[in-house]
Amino acid sequence: MKNVSIIGVGLIGGSFALNLKAIFNDLIILGIDSSKSHISEALDLGIIDKEGSFESIIKSDLVVIATPVNVTLELLPTILNRISSKALVIDMGSTKADICNLVDMHPKRSQFLANHPIAGTEFSGPGSAYISLFKNKINIVCDIEKTNPELGNPLIKTFKNMGMNIRYMDSKAHDKHIAYVSHLSHISSFMLGKTVIEKEKNERNIFDMAGSGFESTVRLAKSSPEMWTPIFEQNKTNVIETLEEYIQNLNHFKSLMEANDFEAIRNEMKNTNYIKTILKGIS
Amino acid sequence: MKNVSIIGVGLIGGSFALNLKAIFNDLIILGIDSSKSHISEALDLGIIDKEGSFESIIKSDLVVIATPVNVTLELLPTILNRISSKALVIDMGSTKADICNLVDMHPKRSQFLANHPIAGTEFSGPGSAYISLFKNKINIVCDIEKTNPELGNPLIKTFKNMGMNIRYMDSKAHDKHIAYVSHLSHISSFMLGKTVIEKEKNERNIFDMAGSGFESTVRLAKSSPEMWTPIFEQNKTNVIETLEEYIQNLNHFKSLMEANDFEAIRNEMKNTNYIKTILKGIS
Known part of the structure; x- marks a missing residue:
């Protein structure tokens, strides 16, 4: 692997780039991002070597799509059309069924590997990237049988070198289960954040009554709406089902x-x- | 202060005892607990000096009630009857209105200080006690005007020596606000824990799909039912109100x-x- 394009140089894409640099010598990483300030920040931090473009993708051995999941849907077919016959494209999104469905009949389907590393924080942007993000985390690889093993296997080995443990799953099952253990949270x-803010908006000083318990429970409410809106949109049916069960349990309580x-x-x-x-099993 | 009784030698009572020992020399701390194994564990850990009893309370300068809040309601009137005229009783519970109401007309009301240190973890028992638990935490002191300042002020100074910041509040206002920033969480x-367990009970291995986000949001579901049931019972009206608003917001979403x-x-x-x-303000 010599030439890699990372599309979306934020927390996930940036951390992935840092890991690739640590594993491979003489790697050139090109960054593509709709935000010019992200590109210059990623250059300053040494996350990428230069700015790439949709034209430069043709030279890449690996294309990593680490954008919000709606952007992934827009980009993937065009990127597959553009890459060389020996290149691999991977995504990193929190939904897998729509994306796998979209390219199911694409002539270059075997050059795509659908991934979801269960790693992240409530922060975003290149400044939040760090090398140990994926260490001891699960990476869910979906519909593996549709990827050419000659392209997929070396990358799975690379995931393992980053410290990730691999789980294989059907993309529809992934979306159903992840609705419970991630999207619903x-x-x-x-x-919870909304309820408390609405009630206490005129009494800001009340918030110093909040302890670490509140902080922990409301932490995910710091997450990026740009990232999460399309996730809820793509996983709508499953998420609504989890929400109904959750609301039912709250009403029962x-x-x-x-x-x-x-x-x-x-x-x-x-x-x-x-x-x-x-939880003992996951921490 | 020479002789202190701590009733309930768990996370809060035990941590408070460790702090008193660090501040005062020649202090004798007597521990009272319905669990004999807690008493022997607290003795082994040096949290208490010996086991106390309801008879020995008469000799105490300070009585700290750090029990579940239903037990506090049962004990406080009897303890007030029993203490010497120069002693102070404090509680540490997460609800304040019922307890203040209960002893409002008690002849020794001025010897009681109602407290709620906003400190804790999801763990319980003497083994979970640690000296820095209260450092930089808020301690809410309720209905301060009803406590004899000659008894209350030295203890408030002690709270400050433990690193706590003091907030004064009416007991009813305390219960209303704490329902939002603690009980609802x-x-x-x-x-959330219930919803996910119910759905995934037959697929245990799904839980390794859960990341730090789920873990953070569900952390409080490890809390002790013995401690939390009476809190919800005593703060029923306020908690139901917060729950209704929360469910309404979820339904809207x-x-x-x-x-x-x-x-x-x-x-x-x-x-x-x-x-x-x-949250920047509280962490």
């Missing part, structure tokens, strides 16, 4: 409180404490 | 998704990003 956090059934409230919490066992 | 987190109004979804998130500014 973002909505619960955003709406409220009705138990209204009925003064605090024994049932205690049991709800006791059963959910099982999350301790689950 | 716990319910949103517990119900869902209806925007169903209507494909993703521009409005984006604005919801953009407005809530204001939480960044707020």
